[in-house]
Amino acid sequence: MIALIFFSVLLWGKADAWGFKDGVLHNSIWLERAAGVYHRESRTGKYQLTYAEAKAVCEYEGGHLATYQQLEAARKIGFHVCAAGWMAKGRVGYPIVKAGANCGFGKTGIVDYGIRLNRSERWDAYCYNPNGKECGGVFTDSKHVFKSPGYPNEYENDQICYWHIRVKYGQRIQLQFLEFDVEDDTACMADFLEVYDSYDDINGFVGRFCGDELPDDIISTGNVMTLKFLTDASVTAGGFQIRYVTMDMPSKSGDGKNTTSQGKTNFLAGKFGIM
Numbered sequence: 001m002i003a004l005i006f007f008s009v010l011l012w013g014k015a016d017a018w019g020f021k022d023g024v025l026h027n028s029i030w031l032e033r034a035a036g037v038y039h040r041e042s043r044t045g046k047y048q049l050t051y052a053e054a055k056a057v058c059e060y061e062g063g064h065l066a067t068y069q070q071l072e073a074a075r076k077i078g079f080h081v082c083a084a085g086w087m088a089k090g091r092v093g094y095p096i097v098k099a100g101a102n103c104g105f106g107k108t109g110i111v112d113y114g115i116r117l118n119r120s121e122r123w124d125a126y127c128y129n130p131n132g133k134e135c136g137g138v139f140t141d142s143k144h145v146f147k148s149p150g151y152p153n154e155y156e157n158d159q160i161c162y163w164h165i166r167v168k169y170g171q172r173i174q175l176q177f178l179e180f181d182v183e184d185d186t187a188c189m190a191d192f193l194e195v196y197d198s199y200d201d202i203n204g205f206v207g208r209f210c211g212d213e214l215p216d217d218i219i220s221t222g223n224v225m226t227l228k229f230l231t232d233a234s235v236t237a238g239g240f241q242i243r244y245v246t247m248d249m250p251s252k253s254g255d256g257k258n259t260t261s262q263g264k265t266n267f268l269a270g271k272f273g274i275m
């Protein structure tokens, strides 16, 4: 009996970064508050940044590479990303909250690759921005309209937002862009909104958006989506309003027939696998 209780306590200890909200178990906190730490990859994709480049990316955005302690502090409140990135002092690792077979070797904690002797190795980056203004949230309603911070006023500089949408299993999420105005820049290098067809901001990348052209509707393959909004240290714009609605999964043969009246919807056909 004592062993059982002890084991239960251990399990509880592991589970406490996760919580129930609106009846749904999720890693709620990192999406709302990640302690100023965020994950960055190169504009050209995953694992493309040398140490010097990773450092420059964070500094360009008004912060610096996160220390191991800062990454661990963020992890303790639920920051979970399945991709290795540079930290301060040439260290590489990534934060795992929820143990999984495909990420983190089934363990939780910082998966630590140690201090790298070769600073030309290419990884992602974990930045810490003490001035970062965090925002975002977790939505589980069947429909919702959310806005960039301060809307209809312009958003601010140094913004770090994560929105996570999780609807009932068996449903899909349709994003509809109602208003959109984000600092325009080649390849959206300054401010951008990214959409992911997955639980985190690693898997299922759909697109990065900036400028004032209204993006097409986007429909998820599953019942979760993540949106990430980052702004740099100068030039703001009007921001955005996005509505999502839920739709039942199409019947087995119905894929592609389920188009909307606008006829310009991006269906995600399940090509984005989970790592």
Ligand SMILES: [Ca+2]
Binding pocket: 183, 190, 191, 231, 232, 233, 234, 235, 236
């Ligand atoms: Ca900007």
